[in-house]
Amino acid sequence: xxxxxxxxxxxxxxxxxxxxxxxxxxxxxxxxxxxxxxxxxxxxxxxxxxxxxxxxxxxxxxxxxxxxxxxxxxxxxxxxxxxxxxxxxxxxxxxxxxxxxxxxxxxxxxxxxxxxxxxxxxxxxxxxxxxxxxxxxxxxxxxxxxxxxxxxxxxxxxxxxxxxxxxxxxxxxxxxxxxxxxxxxxxxxxxxxxxxxxxxxxxxxxxxxxxxxxxxxxxxxxxxxxxxxxxxxxxxxxxxxxxxxxxxxxxxxxxxxxxxxxxxxxxxxxxxxx
Amino acid sequence: xxxxxxxxxxxxxxxxxxxxxxxxxxxxxxxxxxxxxxxxxxxxxxxxxxxxxxxxxxxxxxxxxxxxxxxxxxxxxxxxxxxxxxxxxxxxxxxxxxxxxxxxxxxxxxxxxxxxxxxxxxxxxxxxxxxxxxxxxxxxxxxxxxxxxxxxxxxxxxxxxxxxxxxxxxxxxxxxxxxxxxxxxxxxxxxxxxxxxxxxxxxxxxxxxxxxxxxxxxxxxxxxxxxxxxxxxxxxxxxxxxxxxxxxxxxxxxxxxxxxxxxxxxxxxxxxxxxxxxxxxxxxxxxxxxxxxxxxxxxxxxxxxxxxxxxxxxxxxxxxxxxxxxxxxxxxxxxxxxxxxxxxxxxxxxxxxxxxxxxxxxxxxxxxxxxxxxxxxxxxxxxxxxxxxxxxxxxxxxxxxxxxxxxxxxxxxxxxxxxxxxxxxxxxxxxxxxxxxxxxxxxxxxxxxxxxxxxxxxxxxxxxxxxxxxxxxxxxxxxxxxxxxxxxxxxxxxxxxxxxxxxxxxxxxxxxxxxxxxxxxxxxxxxxxxxxxxxxxxxxxxxxxxxxxxxxxxxxxxxxxxxxxxx
Numbered sequence: 036x037x038x039x040x041x042x043x044x045x046x047x048x049x050x051x052x053x054x055x056x057x058x059x060x061x062x063x064x065x066x067x068x069x070x071x072x073x074x075x076x077x078x079x080x081x082x083x084x085x086x087x088x089x090x091x092x093x094x095x096x097x098x099x100x101x102x103x104x105x106x107x108x109x110x111x112x113x114x115x116x117x118x119x120x121x122x123x124x125x126x127x128x129x130x131x132x133x134x135x136x137x138x139x140x141x142x143x144x145x146x147x148x149x150x151x152x153x154x155x156x157x158x159x160x161x162x163x164x165x166x167x168x169x170x171x172x173x174x175x176x177x178x179x180x181x182x183x184x185x186x187x188x189x190x191x192x193x194x195x196x197x198x199x200x201x202x203x204x205x206x207x208x209x210x211x212x213x214x215x216x217x218x219x220x221x222x223x224x225x226x227x228x229x230x231x232x233x234x235x236x237x238x239x240x241x242x243x244x245x246x247x248x249x250x251x252x253x254x255x256x257x258x259x260x261x262x263x264x265x266x267x268x269x270x271x272x273x274x275x276x277x278x279x280x281x282x283x284x285x286x287x288x289x290x291x292x293x294x295x296x297x298x299x300x301x302x303x304x305x306x307x308x309x
Numbered sequence: 310x311x312x313x314x315x316x317x318x319x320x321x322x323x324x325x326x327x328x329x330x331x332x333x334x335x336x337x338x339x340x341x342x343x344x345x346x347x348x349x350x351x352x353x354x355x356x357x358x359x360x361x362x363x364x365x366x367x368x369x370x371x372x373x374x375x376x377x378x379x380x381x382x383x384x385x386x387x388x389x390x391x392x393x394x395x396x397x398x399x400x401x402x403x404x405x406x407x408x409x410x411x412x413x414x415x416x417x418x419x420x421x422x423x424x425x426x427x428x429x430x431x432x433x434x435x436x437x438x439x440x441x442x443x444x445x446x447x448x449x450x451x452x453x454x455x456x457x458x459x460x461x462x463x464x465x466x467x468x469x470x471x472x473x474x475x476x477x478x479x480x481x482x483x484x485x486x487x488x489x490x491x492x493x494x495x496x497x498x499x500x501x502x503x504x505x506x507x508x509x510x511x512x513x514x515x516x517x518x519x520x521x522x523x524x525x526x527x528x529x530x531x532x533x534x535x536x537x538x539x540x541x542x543x544x545x546x547x548x549x550x551x552x553x554x555x556x557x558x559x560x561x562x563x564x565x566x567x568x569x570x571x572x573x574x575x576x577x578x579x580x581x582x583x584x585x586x587x588x589x590x591x592x593x594x595x596x597x598x599x600x601x602x603x604x605x606x607x608x609x610x611x612x613x614x615x616x617x618x619x620x621x622x623x624x625x626x627x628x629x630x631x632x633x634x635x636x637x638x639x640x641x642x643x644x645x646x647x648x649x650x651x652x653x654x655x656x657x658x659x660x661x662x663x664x665x666x667x668x669x670x671x672x673x674x675x676x677x678x679x680x681x682x683x684x685x686x687x688x689x690x691x692x693x694x695x696x697x698x699x700x701x702x703x704x705x706x707x708x709x710x711x712x713x714x715x716x717x718x719x720x721x722x723x724x725x726x727x728x729x730x731x732x733x734x735x736x737x738x739x740x741x742x743x744x745x746x747x748x749x750x751x752x753x754x755x756x757x758x759x760x761x762x763x764x765x766x767x768x769x770x771x772x773x774x775x776x777x778x779x780x781x782x783x784x785x786x787x788x789x790x791x792x793x794x795x796x797x798x799x800x801x802x803x804x805x806x807x808x809x810x811x812x813x814x815x816x817x818x819x820x821x822x823x824x825x826x827x828x829x830x831x832x833x834x835x836x837x838x839x840x841x842x843x844x845x846x847x848x849x850x851x852x853x854x855x856x857x858x859x860x861x862x863x864x865x866x867x868x869x870x871x872x873x874x875x876x
Contacts, residue, residue, distance in 0.1 A: 051736055083717045084725075085567065095725045096737060101717040102725030103570055104737075106593050109563040112555070116564030117717075119551050120525040121571035124717050145556040292551065301547035303519060307508040309339050309680070 042076050044069035049099040060212030060238030060247075061091050064158055067210070067218035068098060068127075074223050082125045085114040087139060089131040090165050091158035091238065108139030111146045111155060118153045119292060125226060129156040133163045136172040136193050146231060147202035152290045154225040154232045157195060160240035160247065168243035180243065196283060197272035199233045200265065205288035206232040207268075208261075209280045211254045212239055217280060224282060230290045237278070250278065257281035311499045315366045316375035317449065318396045321384035323351060323358040326442030330382075331362025332678065333446055333463050337455045338366060339507055339680040340463075342500035346372040346645075346679045348860075350395060351617045359391040366453075368498045372644065372679050373783045374860035378402060380452065380495060381421075382445055384428075386413055395859065403495055405448055422493040424448070435485045438478035447486015452495050457487035505682050510645040510674035511537040511578075513684060514604050515544060517652030518576045520686065522660070523602070524550035525575040527564035529557055529583060532616045533672040534606040537578040562587040562594075562603070569599045570726055572716030574660055578604040581623045582613065584667075588630045591665045595635040595751065597726040598663040598704065598714070602656045605667055606675040607779075609857045618858030619672035621779055622831035627667045628808055628839060636752045638666035639808035641778040643766050645674055649684035651805055654763060661692035662754050663714055669807070671830070673780040673860055692758070702733040706746055710754030755809050764806040767818050771798030773870060774822040774848075776815075778804040778836065780861065781828045787863025788828075792870060799870070807836075812844045824849045826873070828866055832856040 047069040055061050072082070082100040086092035088107035095102030105113050114128035128146075135143050135157045146155065161178070163169040169181045170188040173195065177187040196207050206228045210218035218236065225232035237254065239247035253276065261282040262268040268284045317334070321327040331347045338345055345366040352358030365375045377399040383389040383406045389396070390413065398404070404421040406412065407428055412421075432444040443464060450460045461480040468476045508516075515537045526545060528538035542552045551568075555561035558579055565575035579587065584605045594601045607623045609615030627639045638658050642651040652668055659666035692711055703724040705712040712733075715722035729737040730744050738744075768786065775785040782803035789799040802818050819825055825848055827837040834854040841850060853869045855861065 079723060080720050081718055083570075093737075096727070099723060101723050103567070103597070104725055104727040104729060105563065105566070105597075106589055106728055109559060109590060112560040112563035113567035113570070115560075116525065116527060116553065116567030116575070117571045118567075119553055119564075120568030120573040120575070121717065124571065141556050142560055145560070292553075295549060303516065303544045303547055304506075307506040307512070307516070309336075309503070309505050309507055 042073040044073045047072045047079065047099050049097055051096045053097050054093060055090060056242045058241040059090070060160060060240065061094065061158055063212040063215045064091070064156065064218065064236055064238055065094055065097055067215045067222055070215070070219035071222035071226065074219065075226060077125060081123065083117060083127070085117065085126065085128045086110045087130040087134040088165070089134045089163070091129060091131040092134060094129055108134050108137070109142065110134065111139060111142040114153055115146060115149065115151045118151050122152070126153040127156065127226070128153065129158065131164070132157060132159040132161060132173045133171040136195060136198070140172070144198065144202040147199050147204035147233065150203065150205060150231045150288055150291050152230055154222070154234065156222065156234045156236060158236045158238040159195065160238050160244060161192070162240050162243045164240050164243055194272055194277065195235050197269065200268050200272055200284060203288070204233045205230045205286050207284040208232070208234045208282045210234055210236045211250065211280050212237065213251045213254065214280065217256065221282065230288060253278045255279055257283065261285035312496055313368050313498060314375070315380070315495060315497050316378045317364040317366070317380040317382070318378040319362040319364070319382045319445070320389045320392055320396070321360060322388050323360040325360065325384055326440060327360045327362050327384070329467065330442050330446045330449070331364055333460060333467065334449050334453070335364055335678070335680065336463050336507060337450060337459045338453060339505065340459060340503065341455070342503040343498070344368065344370055344501060344680050346677055348374060348673070348677045350392065352391060359388040361392050361396065363396070366498050370646070370679070370681055371783050371786050372677070373787045373863055374673070376862055376864055380449070381405065382449060384441065384445070386410060389413070403452070403493055405445070424491055424493065426489065431485060432482050436478040436481040438474050439482045440478065443479040443482035444486045447483040448489060448491070450483070451487045451489065451491060453497055457484045460487070505680055506646070506684065507678060507680050508645070509536070509676060509678040510642065510648045510670055511606065511676060512540045513645055513648035514578070514642065514652040514668065514670055514675070515541040517649040517687070518602065518604070518656055519544045519548060520649070521653035521656035522574045523576040523656055524548065525565060525568035525573045526550070526552045527555045527561040527577050528552060529555050529561045529579065531580045531583045533608055533676050534578040534580045534583070534604065536676065537604060537606065558583040558586040559590070562590040565601050566590060566594050566599050569601050570716070574600070574656060576602045576604070576656065578606065580606050580608050581610045581626070584623060584626060585630070588626070589632070591637065591667070592631040592633060592635045593728040594665040595631065595637050596728045598751065599726060600659040600663050602659045602666045602668065604652065605669055607669060607671040615858050617672070619780060619860065620831060620857035621669070621671055621781065621829050622835065622856065623669060624807070624831070624835040624839065627669055634748055634752070636755050637664050637808070638662070638755065639669060640666060640806055641669045641804060642674060643782045643803050643805060645677060645679045646681040646684040648674065650687045653687040657687060657690040661690035662711060662758060664751070664755065669779060671779050703735045704731060704733050704747060704750070706733060706750055709757055710750045710752070760806055760811060764804070764811045764814055765818065766803045766805065767800065769798070769800045771800045772823045773797060773799045773874070774802055774819050774825040775799055775828055775866070775870070776802045776804070776825055776840070777828040778807060781830060784861035784863050784866060785828050788866035788870065791863055791867035795867070795871060797871065797874065810843050816844065819846070819848065822848055824851060826851045826853055826870055828853045828861065830855060830857055830861050
């Protein structure tokens with residue numbers, strides 16, 4: 036057991052040095068995760084970070100817990116399989132906006148619907164960073180910085196929180212890489228929430244989207260309690276500017292799978308015998 | 310003298326209860342110690358299409374598709390016509406049908422012995438809820454010398470969750486069918502000792518997996534593999550495991566990788582199109598050394614192909630479908646009962662060698678049910694795993710290639726499994742030495758393992774060798790018997806382990822044979838080309854490959870061998 040009563044965030048960092056650009060928002064997410072872990076005194080041996088592919092998906096190697104760095108878009112599927120098979124573990128899936136909302140979009144909506152007791156941290160910088168700056172499903176329609184879509188993607192971006200709500204996610208929060216202390220609180224709360232908890236993180240990419248440094252002027256911390264009514268939340272997610280941070284939605288829903296009843300050992304060959 | 314086999318075709322509309330008749334008839338036959346196979350043939354529709362129960366009652370448990378049918382029960386002639394090329398009647402076959410309507414000319418051409426009865430009317434007159442299929446079951450039961458009571462008991466058991474009036478109706482119709490006066494008789498094969506098992510290959514594969522320790526399954530429905538998953542859902546519930554119905558095959562394969570990473574033996578089943586979707590992540594299991602087992606029940610391809618019919622055309626994708634150098638296991642069951650052994654062996658190998666195992670079953674083996682002796686079981690594997698001395702290195706370079714696999718919850722063995730190339734610790738690395746060493750490690754653990762004698766089933770001595778896998782195994786055994794009648798002695802080699810190929814053992818098995826034939830149910834000769842590419846043969850290697858949907862025929866194989874021998 037590695038439950039540390041007086042754990043410090045740095046105790047949860049691994050010896051592997053992050054490969055991220057200077058100024059990347061993901062450093063702040065890493066710090067928030069280790070801070071949340073320290074705050075909860077989380078057991079390193081009983082915790083697994085699961086990711087797909089992308090800049091943000093490299094994060095599991097930087098944390099001293101168990102980890103799985105899978106293939107592009109499938110982190111949520113790996114994480115749900117793991118949590119269903121091993122309900123005793125703390126399972127956190129994480130990745131970027133391309134990984135989670137484009138190639139992994141189907142897994143995202145079904146994870147929201149399924150409501151397995153785990154946390155998903157989507158580090159949204161509105162761009163594919165690892166492949167050098169292409170538009171993602173959350174990129175503005177007129178963002179014309181990519182050679183792949185020189186006139187901008189031309190299609191309206193997803194609203195991840197609205198998508199999560201429509202798909203049945205019971206707990207939705209938003210954090211910002213410029214406010215790691217708040218993010219650490221959100222992640223800790225997400226881990227403790229019984230069910231699928233979705234933390235949408237505005238995590239800036241100053242390399243491909245230097246304009247994101249302007250986010251700090253528009254980000255605002257929500258000072259009201261989380262909404263529990265889906266109708267109200269739907270209206271809010273469709274009309275907000277997307278820069279409101281905090282726990283935004285929190286509704287009770289039963290977790291899947293339900294706890295198993297104790298079973299007698301059964302002879303599974305019985306039906307085959309003549 | 311009793312015949313060696315008797316084949317019965319029952320045809321009708323999908324949903325008319327044709328398959329139930331076949332199942333109950335075979336179960337009643339099996340209770341008497343009889344042996345037999347029930348093949349199910351469907352059109353692509355679920356209701357309103359055509360459906361056939363194709364029974365072959367036999368002396369032995371070597372189950373091939375019947376080449377001709379001695380008895381036909383046709384509920385109507387439209388649906389029979391849709392099986393035109395699949396159901397060939399023997400001369401003088403017994404044909405049971407309604408007394409009204411014209412019998413097709415091709416049926417009359419075999420000069421059938423006709424039993425024409427107003428079956429629907431008689432069923433309706435017997436009981437208000439009377440169904441013609443149960444009446445027909447009675448007729449067929451009488452032909453086989455089965456008792457009405459035995460059939461009724463089985464029918465009542467099958468209808469256990471239906472209203473009592475249904476069970477009453479079924480019983481009354483069966484009794485009435487058995488009591489009819491029939492104008493002809495058939496002779497039936499001898500029965501053996503009573504007992505044994507009755508199951509399908511898909512059930513057997515699911516059973517083998519559960520007995521080998523599988524406790525997590527992720528499932529996405531696909532024909533003809535859905536029934537494996539459905540059977541396992543119940544089995545896992547009984548054993549305390551979990552089954553998740555995934556949103557697609559991409560999720561299914563990754564869910565089992567996640568669960569396996571958690572230390573829980575994990576499994577999925579699919580068919581060609583699903584396997585194609587899974588291949589990227591099977592590579593992840595190979596690279597991250599996460600043990601998983603995938604049962605692929607092959608159907609006609611490519612693309613949607615012929616989903617309800619058998620073929621062996623996924624061998625190429627199973628062997629070569631992964632990107633990069635990704636050594637993994639490919640196995641194939643020898644027959645329905647052997648699905649228990651092969652599926653369990655695949656799980657043990659995948660777990661022991663920490664890799665992905667693909668089991669290539671096929672629709673013929675998977676969806677046919679048969680009476681078999683209690684299936685042979687596979688012992689757990691002994692693998693030379695090397696202990697870590699000091700700090701834990703997940704991907705430690707060991708002599709065997711196998712390194713200790715920790716799971717979350719294990720104290721102080723934390724690591725990050727990775728599809729990125731990595732060093733011994735698991736840290737991502739693009740270094741030349743790490744890549745060479747880890748590639749060699751992952752390859753070595755498969756090639757260095759001693760697979761023993763289970764790699765193939767070898768039978769007979771002779772100048773000709775017949776090599777195959779899966780449902781071709783029974784067809785080549787039948788061909789060998791036919792060749793023996795022609796004075797050609799043949800040896801059959803049915804491969805259970807296809808990758809890694811056991812070249813030396815196969816070479817030794819071919820010793821003394823003047824020529825070898827590779828027999829497979831696909832168009833391109835996939836096994837033939839694989840074997841040609843992997844080893845040198847000291848004898849000429851010939852190819853017999855014929856795609857589905859018709860099952861491989863021992864007769865056609867024997868004819869091809871004779872023709873080649875004479876040329």
